[in-house]
Amino acid sequence: VMALLAGSFLIYARVGAPGVADLPMTERLTDLDTAARARPSQPEAEARARPFLPPATEPDARFTELMDRLRTALRERPNDIRGLSLLAENEARLGNFTAAREAQQKLVAAYGDDVPLNERVALLDLMVFTAGGFVSPEAEAVLGGILKSHPGNGAAQYYAGLLFAQSGRPDRAFPVWRRLLETSPPDAPWLPVIRDEIAALAAAAGVTYTPPAIRGPDADDIAAADEMSADERQAMIRGMVDGLADRLATDGGPPEDWARLISALGVLGETARARAIADEALAVFADNAAALATIEAAAQRLPE
Structure with missing residues (x-):
């Protein structure tokens, strides 16, 4: 599973500009909703992000042969769960991120109604990573499914906050990330990103906020x-x-x-x-x- 993305580029929603008159709230929210519906699809976002992702690596001859055999086997047995899991993992390891995301999507589909939560979260991770940190409409659909069945899932809540921020709604993103920052265990993978971004997010939401100190042994x-x-x-x-x-x-x-x-x-x-x-x-x-x-x-x- 890909690591959660870090960096200030994760919050890029425009929340206002000096010298420009504010729109009435209803009009602003309508504009934001229209923009959210028109945002790039997953393939479009991946195409834009590809130059900025880690480059693909060239494996040795033996590994290349094994990958070719795995891909061939999956063409014959497209719903093989173990094979799809190996394919997603190794395509990502090679830097073939779109291929990894596609394999993970097939894996989730192959499970049917019994798909484990960790595989759904892994798909969401891959979709956002491959799109350069952008939560696409397709990723939002995966996110919505996770939140419906597991509303307290930390990774899903993290991505929900990210989606709110990218949609120009820091007022909705801030309380989600604040709650995660203040209640997550110290080794939660989303904490470094939230710590880096929470001050800017709070300011965009019009909130004065001092993050809690990082806990550790004395x-x-x-x-x-x-x-x-x-x-x-x-x-x-x-x-x-x-x-x-x-x-x-x-x-x-x-x-x-x-x-x-x-x-x-x-x-x-x-x-x-x-x-x-x-x-x-x-x-x-x-x-x-x-x-x-x-x-x-x-x-x-x-x-x-």
Whole structure:
């Protein structure tokens, strides 16, 4: 799956110009809606973005042969899920991003009604990346499907905020990204982009906003860990995880603590326990969309 895009070019919606009189709000919103409907299609956006994407690489002869065989096999078995997954992954690795996006679309279609959430999110990632950070109408349709079935999905909420920003609606984008910034676990992949862009987005929305400080271990934690052996560090981590689990089971806690426990158990290899705790947390925060986004983001990063 492609990494989430960074850079200020992600927010390029025109929100006003000095010396130009403001339009009445209803007229401005009508103009924005008209522009949103007329924005480039996925193929058009990909064609515009192609010169700015990483160039395709030339594989060695053996890899080229394997890719040719895979492509030939898929022409004979076009709905082979394993083959399509390998094709999407390796086309992306070669820098053939449009081919990777097409393979991922076929993979999602091959699953039918049972397509896993991670494959849908991977398709959305590829569509936006291949379009140079632009959320096309086709990508918006994929995004809408994810939000309908998983409204708390962090990646989908990130792209929803991006779409609002690109559509000239910083007033709608800002609260979405602010919620993600303030509730996502520290290793959420969208956080670096949001941290870079949130000040400009807040200003465009007419909001004064100071982002929260980045959380991390304090000096005493680092010093203590540096003096430990590998076994001692593992025991310390285990003790902290068990203590956190006991506290949440007894007293409850904020969604960030539940997400931290889920992630820690995944690192320790206790995936089944992590998933069980994620299910428990989703039930606890069933009426809190922001909390659900935090929990789901942690659960999605668990190993299969």
